[in-house]
Amino acid sequence: MISLSTTAPGADRLANAAFTIVADSPAFHIATEDLHALVFGPGRFARTAYRVRGRQGHERSLSLAAFADGRLIASVWQTYVHVGAMPAILLGPLAVHPDFAGKGYGQALLASALTSARTTPAEAVILIGDAPYYARAGFRPLGHQRIGWPGPVDPARVLAVELVSGAVDRLAGPIRVALLPPGDEAPDH
Numbered sequence: 001m002i003s004l005s006t007t008a009p010g011a012d013r014l015a016n017a018a019f020t021i022v023a024d025s026p027a028f029h030i031a032t033e034d035l036h037a038l039v040f041g042p043g044r045f046a047r048t049a050y051r052v053r054g055r056q057g058h059e060r061s062l063s064l065a066a067f068a069d070g071r072l073i074a075s076v077w078q079t080y081v082h083v084g085a086m087p088a089i090l091l092g093p094l095a096v097h098p099d100f101a102g103k104g105y106g107q108a109l110l111a112s113a114l115t116s117a118r119t120t121p122a123e124a125v126i127l128i129g130d131a132p133y134y135a136r137a138g139f140r141p142l143g144h145q146r147i148g149w150p151g152p153v154d155p156a157r158v159l160a161v162e163l164v165s166g167a168v169d170r171l172a173g174p175i176r177v178a179l180l181p182p183g184d185e186a187p188d189h
């Protein structure tokens with residue numbers, strides 16, 4: 001179980017909730033898919049970020065589920081990627097059940113996801129999403145399109161937060177799933 005930082009954005013609104021954040025688990029798969037279907041609908045499979053993850057899927061050790069009163073009510077996934085040669089993390093989807101919206105759960109999950117990301121060799125966390133929402137967690141638009149995506153993206157929705165100073169300025173090249181955590185990959189022969 002991951003304890004919530006009281007300085008996390010929205011933590012003040014969580015004070016009275018029976019809310020826990022835990023690492024993702026295969027046991028949560030059906031409940032998470034149900035949540036994704038509810039908030040994103042069938043169009044989620046056509047999203048460009050979904051295409052990046054492809055069959056490889058997300059990295060469970062960096063992905064989180066949130067429970068309130070024993071029910072899965074929110075989830076965030078993260079996936080190891082490379083952008084060009086840079087190890088990075090693709091964050092998403094982030095989903096909060098509509099019944100629990102506006103209580104700070106989304107921002108709490110984002111803060112915990114970034115805490116996990118900082119334990120890895122990834123140099124930046126990237127996502128495709130609404131800039132005003134993610135700005136609260138430190139994400140900024142890249143400004144111009146330097147990442148090669150496997151489908152259409154709105155450049156204004158490509159956001160990143162750097163884990164290593166200057167990394168965002170160096171984000172360029174095709175994005176592809178990294179099969180192993182950055183740093184654990186076998187050298188090329």
Ligand SMILES: CC(C)(COP(=O)(O)OP(=O)(O)OC[C@H]1O[C@@H](n2cnc3c(N)ncnc32)[C@H](O)[C@@H]1OP(=O)(O)O)[C@@H](O)C(=O)NCCC(=O)NCCS
Binds near residue numbers: 100128
């Ligand atoms: C977007 C989402 C993750 C927000 O989760 P949440 O737990 O309701 O958000 P929080 O409680 O942490 O934050 C609420 C604040 O964010 C704002 N907000 C919510 N969605 C926003 C958006 N798309 N753009 C800008 N601000 C947004 C709210 O107005 C609220 O503002 P306030 O604090 O000034 O009242 C959730 O509504 C959701 O799952 N939506 C559908 C899926 C989605 O769009 N996911 C993100 C893209 S991958």
